[in-house]
Amino acid sequence: MNPIPDDVLRIAHSDAARTLAALPQPFTVLFQRADVSVELFAPRGADTQKPHTRDELYIVATGSGVFMRAGERTAFQAGDLLFVPAHAEHRFEQFTPDFSTWVIFFGAEQPAST
Numbered sequence: 001m002n003p004i005p006d007d008v009l010r011i012a013h014s015d016a017a018r019t020l021a022a023l024p025q026p027f028t029v030l031f032q033r034a035d036v037s038v039e040l041f042a043p044r045g046a047d048t049q050k051p052h053t054r055d056e057l058y059i060v061a062t063g064s065g066v067f068m069r070a071g072e073r074t075a076f077q078a079g080d081l082l083f084v085p086a087h088a089e090h091r092f093e094q095f096t097p098d099f100s101t102w103v104i105f106f107g108a109e110q111p112a113s114t
Contacts, residue, residue, distance in 0.1 A: 065095030
């Protein structure tokens with residue numbers, strides 16, 4: 001799915017999930033505007049993502065599991081919101097096969113601290 005134009009009112013999870021299922025990577029970018037980007041993310045088997053240069057929010061759409069951020073772990077389920085600051089190590093663990101989450105990247109790119 002290409003990023004949607006500004007005049008689209010709604011992105012259905014079912015449509016985004018169908019598009020994602022056909023892709024080789026576990027995410028698809030759905031919307032980009034200024035300093036906001038929205039994706040659907042559904043890791044397959046294991047979450048191997050690396051820290052990002054922007055802050056991000058996860059809104060869990062389906063499934064459940066454990067979320068690790070900077071060594072701290074918390075259980076999550078559909079409907080939960082998780083926050084990750086730029087450059088923080090994080091990943092989803094022990095997630096159910098139906099797990100998917102909306103990802104919202106926002107704010108400016110932040111250089112790594114030295």
